[in-house]
Amino acid sequence: MSVNTDADPAILRNAMVDRLTTELDTTSGLKLDPQVEAAMRQVERHRYVPDFPLETAYGDTAVITHPSPEGAPLHLSCASVPTVVAAMLHALDVRPGQRILEIGAGTGYNAALLATLTGPDGAVTTVDINDDVTANARRNLDRNSSSNVRVFTRDGAHGAAEHAPYDRIIVTVGASDIPLTWWQQLTDDGRLVLPLRWRATTRALALTKTGGNRWTSSWDFLCGFVPMIGQPNEQTITIDSDGLVKLHYDIDQAVDAQQLGGVLTSERVEYWSDQTVHGEEPLDGVWQRLTSTDSRTVRIEADLRAVSEGLCTPAIPVRSPALVDGKSLAYFAIRRAPDQPGRWQLGAIGHGPLGAQLAAAINDGITAWGAQRAAGVQVQVYPRALGQPPAEAAMLVPRPETVLTVTM
Known part of the structure; x- marks a missing residue:
């Protein structure tokens, strides 16, 4: 497929952002961070999915860039739905000059948005387990003047210790557990945003370290992501x-x-x-x-x-x-x-x-x-290496590296 050159990408990009800001406000009452909105109007999504029509690049849909091998049930990589991208970046609360780790390189588009948000004094590192995915992300970033983003091929569960600590970590693959590595590589006042799966549903959560032994959620959003390779999935x-x-x-x-x-x-x-x-x-x-x-x-x-x-x-x-x-x-x-x-x-x-x-x-x-239809879920995640949930915790969801408690 080739890009439709008859359309104006700037018009389509602005229409995409107008649409997603309205949808987020209507469905969840989220007033999108102006800096996130500005970044999404600036970064050209179609240049990160160059083999697809402009209307596809700027539609509110995931773009499958690395389909699953024949017979496999799930795709290897995609450009995530713009509405979800915007919501998760809003929750991440990136500030200029910060150091960011992204787990799941995708097309490089999300890393480009992160680099725009952190500015010239910040640093973005993105990792992915699939070398075809990282090679494609690297090409896209270089072609679009985002060569300051570091791209590594490795298991995302290991993070990137050589450039830690990070002020923010964002995970763009579906996770069923949270490795202790991510706790260790995040600053004490840092924030982790990830799509976490439990009881066969996935919600994006914003987590902060609390009390020295747990993550506590402050935001959640319904979503769906390609699952992280190597974790015990459903x-x-x-x-x-x-x-x-x-x-x-x-x-x-x-x-x-x-x-x-x-x-x-x-x-x-x-x-x-x-x-x-x-x-x-x-x-x-x-x-x-x-x-x-x-x-x-x-x-x-x-x-x-x-x-x-x-x-x-x-x-x-x-x-x-x-x-x-x-x-x-x-x-x-x-x-x-x-x-x-x-x-x-x-x-x-x-x-x-x-x-x-x-x-x-x-x-x-x-x-x-x-x-209480507007009530949100609260999740606390206890790394097993740091301790266990209190005995009175009502709903426990055990994982190999963590234990979740879930309340409303």
């Missing part, structure tokens, strides 16, 4: 004979494919709450609530055939929260509100011996979310 099973419905779960959760085989053909129980939403209202707060209250929370993914045949009808077919307990399952569901035109009623559908109890638990989460 497990996946199918629960029907045709392979149309999958469950995704964490390595610490007790989910057994044999126990759940055929569960969807068992008796179906429906529970509907008194909570309703309009068509454009986000529902991810329900999932957040469940991850902070119920350790059985997983993700269910249903093929469109499963939905059309009525085998499994989650609220969002490709990604909805569910609860699993032994031979039983319940999942988050939605239907047109019977007495409120234009609105949708939230509820849960259960199967198996404990299906009704699990569906009721999801409804409890829906009701709690309905009482």
Whole structure:
């Protein structure tokens, strides 16, 4: 593909920034940092994805630059969605002259934005495990006068100790754990922004060091990223004979494919709450609530055939929260509100011996979310090498290098 030279990239770039600032304000109340906005109007995204049309470069979509090998489920690298790029840079709170470490080089576009934000007195280092990705990022940065960005090929879990300490660390690949290395390479008053995955959902978090032994979140944002290579990512099973419905779960959760085989053909129980939403209202707060209250929370993914045949009808077919307990399952569901035109009623559908109890638990989460729809999740991350969460911590999510506590 070649770039459409009939379009004016400056017009498209400004339209992209206008669009994302409006979207962030409307959906999350985020007033984008003027410095981030200015950087995104200045750095030419199309020059970091030169093989794609301008309309693609400046659309609010991820641009896949390194597709997955044949048969692999996930792509190796991409240029992230501009809205997510902007939100994470806003949360990172970069200041001129700071030292920045980026994990996940991508196309080099994000590093160029970071270099613009830090200015000539700052320093940006970006690392990636894939040498094709780093070679491409290096070429793009050199072609666009960002040769002052250091690019290394290595496992991002190791960081870049030779240029530490860093005032800010930003991670642009999906992480399921936080290596102690990142703690050690960040200044005591520094900030880490990363997409962290737990209970099969991903949220970008802004974390700061607290009390000398933990990270504490101050901001969160729903997102999705290519997962980091080498970390223990989620497990996946199918629960029907045709392979149309999958469950995704964490390595610490007790989910057994044999126990759940055929569960969807068992008796179906429906529970509907008194909570309703309009068509454009986000529902991810329900999932957040469940991850902070119920350790059985997983993700269910249903093929469109499963939905059309009525085998499994989650609220969002490709990604909805569910609860699993032994031979039983319940999942988050939605239907047109019977007495409120234009609105949708939230509820849960259960199967198996404990299906009704699990569906009721999801409804409890829906009701709690309905009482505080704007509430955000708070995550504290305890590096195991520095200590453990307090005994009274309610919801623990264990990882090899850390333990997470999740509250609302």
